[in-house]
Amino acid sequence: MSETIHPRRTTTSAALERHFATLAEQRRHHLPELVRLAPSLAWRRPADGQWSAGEWLEHIWRTIRVQRILTQMYVPVASKFAALFRNRPYETDVPDLFEAQPDSIPGPLLPFLKPKHGPSNPLPLHILADRLEAEASILRATLDIDERTAGHIVYWDGPFGRLNVLQSIQVIGFHEANDFKHISEVLRTVAR
Template identity: 25%
Template structure:
């Protein structure tokens, strides 16, 4: 893939597929088991990703006419597509997931296949939005995030990748904690 947009979209898909490959070996009942009271299950973590991706995609799509105009006006300026992992920043607010709650919960579970399809569809919608948009426009179309600051549309995509990766790491931690009691008894 030649451009940054395609590279980022490939990362989004690759890390999702790797996470679901890990879940293929897991008992589906464990997907909805909460690791601690008040903490989301694996299924809730995944459905939260679907919910926030859907919200952000729709939000950006509504703003796109204005963002495109801004990007067009600024199109000859340089821009940075890379973005540090904001979820690794000390003091970064990590307690706002409740703004994008999962639809599926332990009391309303679905199969891993349903979760995979729903998140895959949202990622496909993100791809459809980003594909065929000129990078110099995306790189100069700016939005403001109160926790991060000004981001161009390529950086927005990068932050989304970091967000998914953060939750995939949480899911791996949940899996490890759920597997320990079984392996200790063996």
């Protein structure tokens, strides 16, 4: 369900807080279990051509890292233009396409989102988890902007289309939830 927000006078973003809280809760639920996995289990692939749990976690980290880099470059410039529209309504939420149409979302096509580590060159999962949390903290600090402005800074996302900054963080949450489901499926398969 999409919520339309009409202009208000505030410098904090309730929508960003809500979306970042969702990300934090998902990670609190999944990361402690993942970092305790034995490396042999964490990096075991369920089948040829399928990623291990470690590779999925690295993909999550790479995705948030790319979002953080793009945000640090784009938001300062785009916010100047978006500020002109801050008194207009904007959306804060977007439907979860991963849940609604799971087969319509393509896998990671961009090479920089694919994991560099694997069963032959594993990285301790606690390092990936720490990197993920660090990137998320930097991204959150980068997005310390007025919600009315953030609602008008737009990105293009292939499956989701036009998203504003608020919605893009929600989509990261959808993406991570989907990837954590993949990790759970991989672990069930390799633990047999």
